[in-house]
Amino acid sequence: MQITINNLSKQYAGGKFALRNIDLTINSGMFGLLGPNGAGKTTLIRILVTLLKPSEGKVKINELDLQKDRREIRKMIGYLPQDFATFSKLHVWEFLDYAGAMSGIKSRKKRMSEVDRLLEEVGLFDVRDRRADKLSGGMKRRLGIAQTLIGEPSVMIVDEPTVGLDPHERLRFRNLLADLSRKEMIIILSTHIVGDISSTCTDVALLNNGKISFNGSPDELVASAQGKVWRIVSSSLEMDSIRVKYPVISAVPAEEGFELRVVANEKPGPNAQVVEPNLEDAYIHFMQSTGYDMNLESGDNGW
8 A cells, every 4th residue: 555645735715835745655554644733734634535625736545546536535544533523322333333334334234243343453342332422532532443444444544543541541542553553554643742653653754834844764753863862950940041942851850950851952051961862852853953933831742
């Protein structure tokens, strides 16, 4: 499987570009689409699932053209939007049965077999008789994954799947996607949370202000931050002044005050020691280098 995106742009009324000149090749496996809120990720996804038409450019899935072969492409794609919702009065199995009927599986026996198989796969078989609106947030997201897998799609696209989940459910959801990525299919994971892709994706693209800032492996992204991440032990007063100048990734209380992890192109102080970067460090460094104003204290950012 391969998705090829060439010179893709989306311009809205008033002249504002949500996407500009996107070029990407996405192969089988887990692909991470990473970027801050408002970067254009959802616009790109809505184009890929045929809910939105681009202003210009081409998208192909294998040899199928997104504009000419929309009906065939829709059959190939499973989509889990960020605002996924279930029917509150339906039980878990009933919701999947309904989704199977809507996807074209006419045989009830075949649908029920598919329902049971998918509930086993996502770890929800034991709650199959529970009403869908009584599931936890993580269970609802796993039910959403089961719904996207009906009909065995070749491409699965999930948008911000772990927002609002507790750490245990977030880890379980990531592991589920990792297991699914072993199949011969494309899984596109769109997120602003770096941890969602750190252990699952073999290829990643950074999207910022509607443009691709980076495309490559997570290891290549980490390598770009070598020599740019520092450890500083500071007092509380010194920490405030450092935060004004540099992105502070973490601040851990220490005997001498605080141990800071800082991103900076040059040594940020006489006591700073360079440390090995991780993917979160590299993301922050790369976004900062492209002019993005990093707000490291804003809610659920995964750092």
